[in-house]
Amino acid sequence: MLPSPWRQLLAEFLGTFCLVFAGTGAIVVNDFSQGAITHFGIATAFGLVVFAMIYAFGEISGSHLNPAVSIGLWVAGKFDARHLTGYILAQCAGAVMASLVLHGVFPDHRTLGMTLPAAGQTSAFLFEIILTWMLMLVILNVTHPTHPHRSFAGFIIGAFVGLEALFGGPVSGASMNPARSLGPALVVGNMLDLWIYLIAPIIGSIAAVLTHRLLMVTTEPDKSSVNVVHKDTLKGD
Numbered sequence: 001m002l003p004s005p006w007r008q009l010l011a012e013f014l015g016t017f018c019l020v021f022a023g024t025g026a027i028v029v030n031d032f033s034q035g036a037i038t039h040f041g042i043a044t045a046f047g048l049v050v051f052a053m054i055y056a057f058g059e060i061s062g063s064h065l066n067p068a069v070s071i072g073l074w075v076a077g078k079f080d081a082r083h084l085t086g087y088i089l090a091q092c093a094g095a096v097m098a099s100l101v102l103h104g105v106f107p108d109h110r111t112l113g114m115t116l117p118a119a120g121q122t123s124a125f126l127f128e129i130i131l132t133w134m135l136m137l138v139i140l141n142v143t144h145p146t147h148p149h150r151s152f153a154g155f156i157i158g159a160f161v162g163l164e165a166l167f168g169g170p171v172s173g174a175s176m177n178p179a180r181s182l183g184p185a186l187v188v189g190n191m192l193d194l195w196i197y198l199i200a201p202i203i204g205s206i207a208a209v210l211t212h213r214l215l216m217v218t219t220e221p222d223k224s225s226v227n228v229v230h231k232d233t234l235k236g237d
Helices: 004-032 038-061 067-075 081-105 121-142 150-172 178-188 194-215
Strands: none
Touching: 004 038, 004 081, 004 178, 038 150, 067 081, 067 121, 067 178, 067 194, 081 178, 121 150, 121 194, 178 194
């Protein structure tokens, strides 16, 4: 068995791989099948894979699956800074690997499910900030130790990702996740608009942390919760 820190990194790698493979894979297959999956199906695929990965790997790593989420949890005092760089690298590596596999299966596909600013760079940038702010706010609230429905956090987060992909996809691609956008952009070699999806989600995530603090009874950081779904995952490392 791998030591705990390596198990956590592997879980983040695998979870993000599955997220990007299933989510962007749905986009690619939709193109390949002349729209058989539909936009609703693509949004559903993203939501369901997030839901599944949270429950599959939450006990091991917290299933952040997203550098913006890891950074937000760190800013909120819920994630140890010692693990931040490793998590981000594992997430990005998982996303790139998923895009490489998709490229191997569909070598002629030109975008591999890239996030593109369909409504212009400014609109996409603002949309990604707001979408990530909403997502991170949901994550912080439903995973709070006193939340009455904390055990359903994975379902709630997955459903919200699907909802945001449903209405945000046509505007910005509804990335909310730097790793998800980085993978296909690197493999395709088109990084013209990548800066939007690297910067905006981080801004939105940090803004959500500040908003969450206004909602809480106390502004003291909750050191007992260090990940999205489960407590104490990183204690003792």
